[in-house]
Amino acid sequence: MAPLRKDLKTGKWYFIKEEKERRRKRRPKRRIRGLLTLVILLLFVILFININPITSFITEQITIYQIEKRVTFRVSCKNLKADIFTDRVIIEGVEIISSNQFGEEPFIYIPKIECHFRYKLLLQRKIIIDDVIYYQPEVFLERNPEGKWNFPEKKKHKKGYWLFAQPKQVVKEGKITFKDGKISKEPVTTELRDIDIKATDFSNRIPAGAKYTVTGQIVYSGMKTPFQMEGSQDSFVRPLNFVFQLHLKDLDILPFAPYQRKITSCKLVRGRMDLETELKCEKNKLDCMNRVVFKGLELHPVLGASPSLVKVMGMGPATLAIVLGDDQGRVRLNIPVKGNITDPDFEIGPAL
Structure with missing residues (x-):
């Protein structure tokens, strides 16, 4: 006598041989559904590849790194457009905010960044930026009566983190504001305006040095004095050179x-x-x-x-x-x- 099995849901008894035949009849339907899913996925990939450029998308409040587990930066980015097949990305409306340094005021505000880069994300986990232009970045430094300047410390590279190498950086019409509340009862405020900075000769790995040319104006109480500076740096970590x-x-x-x-x-x-x-x-x-x-x-x-x-x-x-x-x-x-x-x-x- 053929073995019987009871269905716990319906309470009916059935032969195991009959159940095997029903399963064999359902297999072709499963194969058809899987094949249709694969075809739809393939069509989606082909459609995605032919979109040029990729549709814009919005990201907000992304933690990009922490400095000594104390200072956290967030970036709000709108209208990020990318075309991964021509190695081009344009970013507009970027704000980099220090969450615990200057309250709600942005530490650096960059209206526009334009980059041309090569990348090998899967193999080396490294992005090489060929050229970076920062338009009108603003930096605010304030020294309290105790003599401490509110300025974030330098980011330290850690093994396994994403590495951004910038062979060339350009700053256009930047501004740095110094507010010193230590040397006098009334805080002294000095501005460096119209700053143009060119930084070149960065290493393609961890930056070991760079060359700089800087021009701008020192502004105080409406008086302006132009300045020019040239220099080079061999190390971004101590000892400094x-x-x-x-x-x-x-x-x-x-x-x-x-x-x-x-x-x-x-x-x-x-x-x-x-x-x-x-x-x-x-x-x-x-x-x-x-x-x-x-x-x-x-x-x-x-x-x-x-x-x-x-x-x-x-x-x-x-x-x-x-x-x-x-x-x-x-x-x-x-x-x-x-x-x-x-x-x-x-x-x-x-x-x-």
Whole structure:
């Protein structure tokens, strides 16, 4: 007698041989459904490949990395358009926000980024960016009365993370705002405007160095002074190694009186300055030479002030400005600055 089996749902008894025959009849239907699914998927892939460019999509609030598990950046991106078959991507309306540094204000705002890149996502997990242009980035730095600057620390590369190598970066019409609340009762605000930066010669792996050219204007109380800087950097991690040259022409130094008062203990009445700086740092040891020309410099001693940090042959800055000035009122000085920049007690004033 053929074996019987009871269906637990219906309570009916049936022969096992009959159940096997019913299963064989259902198999062709399953094969047909699977084949139709595969055909539909294939048609979708073909349609996707022929779309050029890929339809725009929106992403918001993506955590891109953390800095020492303390500072988290989020990026809000709208209208991200990409064409993976011509290696081109255009990103518009990007905001990079530090979640715990400046409240609701963006740390960096970049209206537009245009990139051309090569990539091998599956094999090397690496994106190589050939050229990057940042339009009008804005950076805000604020120093509190305790002397601490609110500025995020540098991102550290970790093994297994995505690697972005940028052989060339360009910043157009950027702006940096410094607000110093330590040197005076009223915070001093200085802006660097119209900054154009070109950074080249980055490594294709972890950036080991770069070359820079920077131009812009120093703006304070409506007064503008152009500046130009060139330099190179051999390391983005400690010990630091870099070389820079800075040129300033006809800078009105009256807005920076709170800074000089700590060094000279004098009241600055008026003065302008030309500056050529050669800045070198090797293994965190700074060696800087400043060639300064003061024009129309006038300093008045302040009664009851602390002794001046600057003295030559027993004379303070106010007397030196008179003695060293030529017939046109110009004072020419070569001022060296040396020290270890990692020393917490290192300051420019005592170094002078």
